[in-house]
Amino acid sequence: MSEFVHVERDDAGVATVRLDRPKANALSGAVLAELAAAASDLERDLPRAVVVTGGDRIFAAGADIAEFDERPVGWETARAFHRALGAIAALPRVVIAAIEGYALGGGLELALACDLRVASSSAKLGLPEISLGLIPGGGGTQRLPRLVGLAVAKRLVLTGEPLTAAEALGVGLVDRVVEPGQATEAARAWAQRFASGPLAALAFAKVALAEGTQGSLEEGLALEQALFAQVFTTEDARIGVRSFLTDGPGRANFVGR
Numbered sequence: 228m229s230e231f232v233h234v235e236r237d238d239a240g241v242a243t244v245r246l247d248r249p250k251a252n253a254l255s256g257a258v259l260a261e262l263a264a265a266a267s268d269l270e271r272d273l274p275r276a277v278v279v280t281g282g283d284r285i286f287a288a289g290a291d292i293a294e295f296d297e298r299p300v301g302w303e304t305a306r307a308f309h310r311a312l313g314a315i316a317a318l319p320r321v322v323i324a325a326i327e328g329y330a331l332g333g334g335l336e337l338a339l340a341c342d343l344r345v346a347s348s349s350a351k352l353g354l355p356e357i358s359l360g361l362i363p364g365g366g367g368t369q370r371l372p373r374l375v376g377l378a379v380a381k382r383l384v385l386t387g388e389p390l391t392a393a394e395a396l397g398v399g400l401v402d403r404v405v406e407p408g409q410a411t412e413a414a415r416a417w418a419q420r421f422a423s424g425p426l427a428a429l430a431f432a433k434v435a436l437a438e439g440t441q442g443s444l445e446e447g448l449a450l451e452q453a454l455f456a457q458v459f460t461t462e463d464a465r466i467g468v469r470s471f472l473t474d475g476p477g478r479a480n481f482v483g484r
């Protein structure tokens with residue numbers, strides 16, 4: 228029974244993972260363990276899309292600093308955090324973070340492990356670890372520069388200063404900005420569109436984008452070619468092509484087959 232991480236599934240096949248640990252959704256060892264269990268549950272019983280959300284005022288304030296005080300973070304704990312976030316990032320489904328309020332440190336690193344981010348206009352996103360005499364330890368120095376570029380990532384990591392939602396939108400850290408209190412609803416609505424989409428093609432696209440950009444251009448193009456050939460063999464491709472030829476663009480029904 229999870230105390231801090233709750234997973235709800237709706238009729239459209241969207242699973243919502245909600246962090247709920249007073250007072251700041253600080254990511255304690257217990258939260259990490261429940262986050263990892265939730266990721267395993269999603270891997271075992273794949274939804275059609277995923278939303279990750281936090282509190283109304285704080286999405287997640289990062290790792291639990293009080294736990295840091297109790298004992299320095301060991302290599303194994305840091306690896307556990309990486310494994311949990313890596314499992315979320317590797318899900319063959321679109322994962323959308325819904326951010327209200329602060330997404331700081333490990334909280335932003337959790338949002339960076341998602342594919343897309345919806346933030347309320349009052350949200351603040353940053354990596355303040357440097358102010359603690361630390362550096363980001365949950366992938367922030369790796370996923371952030373790959374998303375927004377080295378210059379912006381350097382500024383966030385070295386200054387520890389957060390971006391507003393509007394600034395985050397401007398640099399590509401956030402994909403949509405909505406009114407305060409609307410982030411989860413907007414993320415769910417967006418997720419439902421992906422849930423009714425071509426799940427195989429979406430999964431192949433995630434692999435091409437994540438793995439194809441790790442090596443040389445030639446290696447990435449070779450991976451894309453292999454995945455392009457594979458996606459052609461899927462039922463989704465047959466439905467999508469047939470639908471265009473008979474009904475025109477954007478009419479394919481990938482769910483009700």
Ligand SMILES: CCCCCCCCCCCCC[C@H](O)CC(=O)SCCNC(=O)CCNC(=O)[C@H](O)C(C)(C)COP(=O)(O)OP(=O)(O)OC[C@H]1O[C@@H](n2cnc3c(N)ncnc32)[C@H](O)[C@@H]1OP(=O)(O)O
Nearest residue numbers: 251253254255259288289290291292305332333363364365
């Ligand atoms: C998944 C992790 C598992 C954990 C196990 C070990 C770690 C895993 C291995 C490596 C992972 C590294 C992850 C990451 O790279 C490292 C970090 O995240 S370091 C933490 C970075 N975050 C911060 O520095 C933010 C700190 N908080 C704030 O700046 C502010 O609280 C706020 C979020 C801007 C909100 O401000 P306010 O609205 O004014 O609210 P308060 O400040 O009064 O906070 C309310 C209440 O919550 C407590 N609190 C807030 N943040 C944390 C926190 N990160 N850890 C612990 N407690 C926190 C705060 O003390 C208040 O408590 P109260 O005083 O009311 O008792």
